[in-house]
Amino acid sequence: MTFSDDKLMAYVDRELDPASTAEIDAAIARDPELAARVERQRKLRIAVHAAFEPILQEPMPKRLLDAASSVTPVSPAARTSRRWAWLEWSAMAASVVLGVLIGGAFIGDSRRAPATDPNTEMVAERGHMVARGGLAIALSEQLASTQKADARVRIGLTFLSKSGEYCRTFTLEKGAAAGLACSGAGEWRIPVIVHAERIGPSGDYRTAAAQLPPAVLREVDERIQGGSLDAEAERAAQQRGWKR
Amino acid sequence: MTPEEQQFRAELVSLLPRLRRFGRAIARHREDADDLVQVAVERALTRREQWEPGTRMLSWMFKIMNNAWIDEVRARTRRDQIFAPEEAGEHVGVSPMDDHLNALAVRKAIERLNDEQRIAVGLVLVEGLPYKDAAEVLGVPIGTVTSRLARAREQLQALLSSAEEAR
Numbered sequence: 433m434t435f436s437d438d439k440l441m442a443y444v445d446r447e448l449d450p451a452s453t454a455e456i457d458a459a460i461a462r463d464p465e466l467a468a469r470v471e472r473q474r475k476l477r478i479a480v481h482a483a484f485e486p487i488l489q490e491p492m493p494k495r496l497l498d499a500a501s502s503v504t505p506v507s508p509a510a511r512t513s514r515r516w517a518w519l520e521w522s523a524m525a526a527s528v529v530l531g532v533l534i535g536g537a538f539i540g541d542s543r544r545a546p547a548t549d550p551n552t553e554m555v556a557e558r559g560h561m562v563a564r565g566g567l568a569i570a571l572s573e574q575l576a577s578t579q580k581a582d583a584r585v586r587i588g589l590t591f592l593s594k595s596g597e598y599c600r601t602f603t604l605e606k607g608a609a610a611g612l613a614c615s616g617a618g619e620w621r622i623p624v625i626v627h628a629e630r631i632g633p634s635g636d637y638r639t640a641a642a643q644l645p646p647a648v649l650r651e652v653d654e655r656i657q658g659g660s661l662d663a664e665a666e667r668a669a670q671q672r673g674w675k676r
Numbered sequence: 677m678t679p680e681e682q683q684f685r686a687e688l689v690s691l692l693p694r695l696r697r698f699g700r701a702i703a704r705h706r707e708d709a710d711d712l713v714q715v716a717v718e719r720a721l722t723r724r725e726q727w728e729p730g731t732r733m734l735s736w737m738f739k740i741m742n743n744a745w746i747d748e749v750r751a752r753t754r755r756d757q758i759f760a761p762e763e764a765g766e767h768v769g770v771s772p773m774d775d776h777l778n779a780l781a782v783r784k785a786i787e788r789l790n791d792e793q794r795i796a797v798g799l800v801l802v803e804g805l806p807y808k809d810a811a812e813v814l815g816v817p818i819g820t821v822t823s824r825l826a827r828a829r830e831q832l833q834a835l836l837s838s839a840e841e842a843r
Contacts, residue, residue, distance in 0.1 A: 445807070490696070
């Protein structure tokens with residue numbers, strides 16, 4: 433049996449159906465000449481891929497990062513009036529590309545910090561922030577009605593979003609950061625997280641833990657379907673594993 | 677900046693290394709490749725509403741790069757310095773995969789393919805797209821992708837084996 437170069441190419445590229453693949457596998461085993469032809473194709477494929485692989489590790493030119501993220505710094509005056517400093521999404525993603533840890537102790541890089549690291553509350557994955565560690569546990573298990581006043585993660589509102597996911601607002605570390613998390617595909621995605629600015633020599637946060645920054649409230653307003661859940665509905669949703 | 681735009685930009689940033697790699701398969705010069713990525717990123721940002729969330733942004737970006745190459749960047753490439761001095765010394769050496777085909781020789785051979793073949797090689801062999809996805813990016817039937825790939829491979833085999841004999 434003879435095979436065309438096109439067919440062997442598709443074999444090497446793993447584009448053939450299982451039956452044709454098995455047929456060629458069997459033919460290779462008894463035909464050294466065919467085996468050599470396939471090997472040549474395979475070597476070329478591997479060599480081409482390997483020739484470009486190191487480019488992924490090159491430092492990213494600044495002009496490309498700037499073009500894609502265009503981080504606009506917030507002026508000091510605007511900051512004071514807003515009281516909250518945006519942690520820019522785009523800057524966060526750039527730091528993943530560069531492999532740099534940013535944003536203090538509770539933000540990590542998924543490749544460096546294992547999910548079990550209690551200091552890592554969030555990781556960036558494919559452009560999304562996903563809750564990990566203590567934050568993920570609190571989002572899944574903690575109820576606003578029973579949580580302790582001094583809990584490290586405090587849950588605020590729980591509501592059902594227009595797309596049918598459960599979403600919960602939270603604050604971290606006595607109001608050092610506040611955000612929104614929505615459940616889906618077995619994890620909590622974080623569409624927004626805002627860090628508070630420390631003020632005064634005592635290092636207190638300006639905004640009390642119970643209050644949510646406007647950026648988070650805006651996200652809640654955009655997503656919320658009906659009202660927020662009461663204690664009973666929150667408990668029921670928690671017991672269903674945040675599935676409807 | 678709206679949260680949607682921030683998220684869009686974050687995803688774009690996370691794709692940059694892949695876009696640069698694909699760019700290097702298309703353009704023959706590193707700076708041209710980065711120009712191509714930059715033009716594509718700028719176009720993507722102005723056409724953000726055309727991207728459907730939930731679909732693969734990578735394929736969408738490859739499509740934009742392919743178009744940007746053909747209708748804009750190709751015409752203003754640095755023709756006179758196909759092998760830039762800083763690149764000539766780069767990645768020289770033996771690929772761990774194969775004693776005979778080193779990275780520089782492979783990249784030089786790819787530079788000699790025509791545009792259509794280089795882009796097909798970039799999508800399938802460099803970026804690992806299935807034929808079907810590559811055909812979608814290029815807006816051509818799968819058969820067209822496979823015939824471009826087959827011709828490109830024949831030529832690469834010929835170029836690389838003659839280079840070996842010349843040693």
